[in-house]
Amino acid sequence: MADDLHGYIALITGGSSGLGYEMAKQLLRQGATVIIAARGGKRLEEAREKLSAIGDVRAVAMDVRDEASVEQAAAWVAERFDHLDMAVSNAGIGNNAPGMEDLPPDHRFYDIPVSAVRAVLDTNLMGYFLVARRFVPLLMKRGGSLVYVSTSTGTITRPGQFPYGPSKAGGEAMCAILAEELRDAGIAVNVICPGGFTDTNMAPKGAAEAMRENGRPVLPPTVLNETISFLASPASAGITGEKIVGKDLDAWLKARGITFHRA
Ligand SMILES: NC(=O)c1ccc[n+]([C@@H]2O[C@H](COP(=O)([O-])OP(=O)(O)OC[C@H]3O[C@@H](n4cnc5c(N)ncnc54)[C@H](OP(=O)(O)O)[C@@H]3O)[C@@H](O)[C@H]2O)c1
Structure with a gap:
């Protein structure tokens, strides 16, 4: 049996879709109160409504690029709430940024509109900074955990992944710094990523089908569920400054001799 999370309060940015929505579902199933955040509108409200069948979910509009909104x-x-136990910075955009949709797969960095580059960096890097800066005081009340959703290490420097890769490299560097700076406050700061292409709204329509047809692996949007459960559990006490690849969680746990009873 996984840990009972009644009384545990988690914020998940980008909780209206994909990996964030599934992580919210997972923590709700374990009894946590989950606050999902996204830019607002119909998608966020529909997600809240569906998740409310599982547990205590709240929804708040928050554009992570916008300081006033955060x-x-x-x-x-x-x-x-008088405190938060976990804040998951999962909101992100990549090659789906407005202005990048029609670029050919072999585009070069100089083909990308400056506005799209700014949108990706603002969401994935500045957004993480703005959220961490404003929510850390709530985490500090009881020594909570900050989680950053990144990408595979190979993707960070792969041609075709500008500006997405550098935005995530910046987020990971920020996590390393925050892990040290927040250690004394008892706040864990960790990076998680799926470990490959994951079938969510981030990918262009039809991309997952095409990859399956070509025999290439496609991960489900639930790929981070056990990892987020682990980070919310007492089994992760003392774990900070780490990068955990969701699809390789078992190997990661085994290498460290950690026992984790999953949901
Ligand atoms: N899919 C993959 O293959 C993959 C692989 C590695 C890592 N990741 C990472 O996983 C995370 C989640 O992505 P996903 O694959 O689940 O994609 P997704 O289904 O497109 O979900 C992205 C989420 O981010 C939210 N979002 C986007 N811009 C935002 C903003 N400015 N403010 C607040 N929320 C914002 C979206 O909500 P609204 O549009 O409703 O605002 C949505 O809930 C991202 O950080 C991504 O980089 C994905």
Whole structure:
């Protein structure tokens, strides 16, 4: 049996879709209260409604690129909760950034509109900074955990992955710094990633089918569920400054001699 998370409070940015939505589902099933955040509108409300069949889910509009929006969302959370146990910075965009949709697969970095580069860096890197900066005080109340959703190490420098790769490299560097700076406050800071192409709204329509047809692996959007359960569990006590690849969680745990009873 996985740990019972009743009384545990988690914020998940990008909780309206894909990996964030599935991680929310997972923590809700274990009894946690989960606050999902996204830019707002129909998708966020529909996600909240569906997840409310599982447990105590709240939804708050928060555009992670926008300091005022993050400020408002943090105030909204602080009005309702006296602390947070976990904040997952999962909101992200990649080659689906507005202005990149019609680029050919073999495009070069100089073909990408500057606005698209800014949007990716603002979401994946500045967004992480803005969220961490504003939510860390709530995490500090009881020594919570900050989680950054990144990508595979190979993707970070792979041709065709500008500016997505560098945005995630920056996020990972920030995690390494935060892990040290927040160690004394008892806040764990870890990076997680799926470990390959994952079938979510981030990929262009039809991409997952094409990959399956070509015999290439496609991960399900639930690939990070056990990893997030692990990081929410007492079994992860003392784990900070790590990068955990969701599809390789078992090997990671085994290499460290950690026993984790999963959901
Ligand atoms: N799919 C993959 O193959 C893959 C692989 C490695 C890592 N990742 C990472 O996994 C994370 C989740 O992506 P996904 O694959 O689940 O994609 P997804 O289904 O497109 O979900 C992205 C989420 O981010 C939210 N979001 C985007 N911009 C935002 C903003 N400015 N403010 C707040 N929320 C914002 C979206 O919500 P709204 O649009 O409703 O605002 C949505 O909930 C990303 O960080 C991504 O880089 C994905």
